[in-house]
Amino acid sequence: MKRSVEKLYEISRKASRNIIGLMSGTSLDGLDIALCRITGSGLETRAELLAFTTIPYEPGFCGHVREVFARKDGELEKICLLHPLVAQVQARMVVDALKQWKISPEEVDLIASHGQTVYHAPYSFHHNPEFPNATLQLGDGDHMAEITGIITLSDFRQKHIAAGGEGAPLAIYGDYLLFADKEESRLLLNMGGISNLTFIPAATGFDRVFCTDVGPGNTLMDAYVQKYFNLPYDEDARIASRGQLNEDLLNRLMDHSFLRLSAPKTTGPELFNMEYLDAALETSGMQGQLSHEDILHTLAHFTVKCIAQCIAKHLPADSSVRGFVSGGGASNPLVLNLLKKTCPDLQFTDTSALGLDPDAKEAVLFALLANETVSGSANVEGTAAYPWVSMGKVSFPG
Numbered sequence: 001m002k003r004s005v006e007k008l009y010e011i012s013r014k015a016s017r018n019i020i021g022l023m024s025g026t027s028l029d030g031l032d033i034a035l036c037r038i039t040g041s042g043l044e045t046r047a048e049l050l051a052f053t054t055i056p057y058e059p060g061f062c063g064h065v066r067e068v069f070a071r072k073d074g075e076l077e078k079i080c081l082l083h084p085l086v087a088q089v090q091a092r093m094v095v096d097a098l099k100q101w102k103i104s105p106e107e108v109d110l111i112a113s114h115g116q117t118v119y120h121a122p123y124s125f126h127h128n129p130e131f132p133n134a135t136l137q138l139g140d141g142d143h144m145a146e147i148t149g150i151i152t153l154s155d156f157r158q159k160h161i162a163a164g165g166e167g168a169p170l171a172i173y174g175d176y177l178l179f180a181d182k183e184e185s186r187l188l189l190n191m192g193g194i195s196n197l198t199f200i201p202a203a204t205g206f207d208r209v210f211c212t213d214v215g216p217g218n219t220l221m222d223a224y225v226q227k228y229f230n231l232p233y234d235e236d237a238r239i240a241s242r243g244q245l246n247e248d249l250l251n252r253l254m255d256h257s258f259l260r261l262s263a264p265k266t267t268g269p270e271l272f273n274m275e276y277l278d279a280a281l282e283t284s285g286m287q288g289q290l291s292h293e294d295i296l297h298t299l300a301h302f303t304v305k306c307i308a309q310c311i312a313k314h315l316p317a318d319s320s321v322r323g324f325v326s327g328g329g330a331s332n333p334l335v336l337n338l339l340k341k342t343c344p345d346l347q348f349t350d351t352s353a354l355g356l357d358p359d360a361k362e363a364v365l366f367a368l369l370a371n372e373t374v375s376g377s378a379n380v381e382g383t384a385a386y387p388w389v390s391m392g393k394v395s396f397p398g
């Protein structure tokens with residue numbers, strides 16, 4: 001047997017594995033790097049976060065990604081150039097993080113590399129009957145493996161599509177493995193650029209777990225302050241908190257077929273972007289009528305109203321469910337307060353109450369997916385909407 005294959009086989013037979021999960025989301029703020037010790041697999045999985053950091057991207061690199069990000073007319077040459085570059089930039093960040101943590105690459109069994117989504121086009125978005133659900137993550141795993149010297153699993157979403165899904169949200173798998181509970185029904189709400197939620201009823205099998213993208217998280221608010229204030233985001237909602245809700249604009253923002261579509265469903269900044277906001281301002285008659293503060297305040301309400309509507313539609317009204325938030329939106333006090341006010345029964349706290357840093361959650365979820373692919377005992381039955389398949393392609397160093 002080739003040595004690299006033998007090594008992967010040995011890793012698959014270990015009782016516990018050190019896996020680095022990498023996530024770079026739609027906010028393009030930086031690379032989340034989570035070093036996890038994962039013990040067991042399937043329903044016996046336990047995960048411990050050994051170290052976590054987010055390394056911000058250089059503005060120049062971000063600028064290159066933004067040239068094609070969520071754009072229908074992204075230049076093919078730029079996409080081609082970015083595929084290795086994204087992986088090289090991220091791999092150097094992993095090398096730096098390991099140095100900082102004083103951990104040698106030999107101590108790490110696997111890297112689970114999400115890459116950078118540059119375009120997400122499920123059928124519900126492109127509506128072209130000749131084409132399937134589609135999604136594209138840049139950052140090729142071979143470059144990651146070669147630079148770090150660590151076996152890398154990457155490109156997780158294609159297999160999900162191949163097995164009948166939309167390639168997202170993949171949060172359901174890790175959320176179920178880590179947070180299913182015998183006594184407590186739980187709602188895991190991630191508010192990144194796009195928000196998604198996983199509902200896990202108490203003492204249930206995977207077939208009753210529900211997961212979907214909801215709509216915008218921070219993406220519209222971020223795009224707005226980037227355009228008008230030259231800021232990456234509205235820190236602590238300082239600008240938005242000075243404004244007031246405009247109902248006309250909110251009603252117009254809520255009026256989109258995606259928000260009425262039955263779940264599970266997925267979306268991205270391909271839909272929720274500045275053109276979406278400008279169209280809503282125009283058709284509500286609010287173009288030029290509102291202050292920046294009022295628009296940002298209304299966008300925060302939009303984020304929360306989409307979430308509240310999705311919860312009302314999909315969670316049983318009579319059960320006691322506890323809510324746990326994660327993602328950067330959990331640090332936005334305006335969004336969080338509105339959420340708590342709108343859904344008081346859920347008693348929202350963040351996932352640190354479950355022992356997991358809310359900023360690290362998505363990166364940890366990818367480490368869990370790699371763990372399942374390499375050693376999963378398949379003791380969980382998937383469903384049509386959420387197939388339990390081996391995700392991620394293997395790249396060997398050397």
Ligand SMILES: Nc1ncnc2c1ncn2[C@@H]1O[C@H](COP(=O)(O)OP(=O)(O)OP(=O)(O)O)[C@@H](O)[C@H]1O
Binds near residue numbers: 029217362
């Ligand atoms: N202190 C803060 N105040 C307000 N907003 C914040 C704060 N900290 C983070 N955020 C928001 O969180 C965003 C980053 O969130 P996160 O890293 O979870 O997104 P992502 O992983 O890129 O998104 P996705 O999961 O949708 O792909 C920032 O762009 C900002 O909007």
Ligand SMILES: CC(=O)N[C@H]1[C@@H]2OC[C@@H](O2)[C@@H](O)[C@@H]1O[C@H](C)C(=O)O
Binds near residue numbers: 026170
């Ligand atoms: C295509 C894509 O990259 N989607 C992301 C994005 O960010 C949040 C939401 O939209 C979610 O569907 C997904 O990420 C998380 C990690 C997921 O797959 O669960």
